[in-house]
Amino acid sequence: MTGSGTRARGRRSTAVVLRRAVLGAAVVGVLLLSGCAGDPVAPSASSTDEVSSGYVSGDGSVETWPAPDRGEPVELAGASFDEQPVDIGHWRADVVVVNFWYAACPPCRKEAPDLAAVSADYADDGVHLLGVNHTDDPGTALAFERRFEIPYPTLNDVDASGVAAMQGAVPLQAMPTTVVLDGEGRVVARILGLADPSVLRALIDDVLAE
Numbered sequence: 001m002t003g004s005g006t007r008a009r010g011r012r013s014t015a016v017v018l019r020r021a022v023l024g025a026a027v028v029g030v031l032l033l034s035g036c037a038g039d040p041v042a043p044s045a046s047s048t049d050e051v052s053s054g055y056v057s058g059d060g061s062v063e064t065w066p067a068p069d070r071g072e073p074v075e076l077a078g079a080s081f082d083e084q085p086v087d088i089g090h091w092r093a094d095v096v097v098v099n100f101w102y103a104a105c106p107p108c109r110k111e112a113p114d115l116a117a118v119s120a121d122y123a124d125d126g127v128h129l130l131g132v133n134h135t136d137d138p139g140t141a142l143a144f145e146r147r148f149e150i151p152y153p154t155l156n157d158v159d160a161s162g163v164a165a166m167q168g169a170v171p172l173q174a175m176p177t178t179v180v181l182d183g184e185g186r187v188v189a190r191i192l193g194l195a196d197p198s199v200l201r202a203l204i205d206d207v208l209a210e
Contacts, residue, residue, distance in 0.1 A: 058107075058174030058193020064203070065187055067210070073185030074098075074169045076130070076162050080153035081141045086130065088185065094126040095207045096181040097200070100163070100172060101154075102135035103144040107194040108176045112148035114197035115178075118204070119152045127204055128152070134160040182207050 065071075076098065077087040088096050099115055101108035119129040131154030133141050141154060155162050166172060170179060174192040180203050182188045189203045 058177065058191075060191065060193045060196055060199075062189060062191050062199060062203070064189040067182075070182065070184075070186035070188065071169060074179075074181060074187065075165055075185075076132070076155060078155050078157065078162065081133070081138045081145070081156045082153075084153060086153050086155050088128070088130060088181070091128045092185055093183045094128055095122075095183065095204055096185070097127065097129045097204065098132060098166070098179045098181065099129065099195075100132045100166070100175060100177045100179075102133055102175065103140050105175055109144075109148070111176065111178075111195050111197075112144070112150060114195065114200075116148060116150050116152075118197065118200060119150075121201075122204060125208055127208070130155060132157050132162045132166070134158060134163055180204065180207060182210065 073092075075089065077089065078085075080086050088098075097115075097118070099111075101112075103109075115129060119127075129152040131150070131152065133154050134157035136144070138156065141156070144150070145154065157163060163172065166179060170187045170190050176193065176195070178191040178195045178200065179187055180189040180200075188207050191200065191203075
């Protein structure tokens with residue numbers, strides 16, 4: 001029984017690696033091969049995999065879409081790192097901010113307190129924040145959330161389906177990337193790289209005023 005269980009776990013691990021490799025190959029086709037620039041910390045094995053998947057450092061640039069050009073609603077669902085169900089479909093009619101991050105990325109760490117503050121300040125307005133992380137294991141991700149007192153869930157995107165879903169709506173192109181969705185779940189704005197909190201708040205205010 002022990003041998004068969006080990007082989008089953010090995011097959012599952014191989015399947016996850018293959019799924020990530022397939023997604024990475026698709027992303028590489030449209031992105032430059034580079035890492036999160038200016039990282040003073042030696043990357044872990046998982047963050048090295050992320051670099052090879054084609055994510056590049058962003059410059060904080062913002063792109064917005066008027067209502068007629070927002071396309072279809074984004075679908076993101078799964079479980080958080082503390083094994084709670086997550087489905088942004090339950091937040092329809094509310095503004096949703098989705099932040100793609102991983103723990104070894106310096107701008108992800110730098111913006112974390114600002115995102116936590118945005119989550120707290122806009123909670124009464126029905127604004128929801130959701131992290132998405134397909135790089136870190138649960139221990140690493142939960143330690144990051146505790147360190148920065150993150151009050152909102154992060155989707156444990158182990159199979160990178162969340163990344164793929166967002167790529168279908170708006171290219172990510174950097175890590176971190178922050179995406180603002182309107183009440184219909186459509187992409188309103190995208191920030192590539194470190195999110196300026198004043199810019200993010202202005203984007204949220206604009207959607208709330210629609």
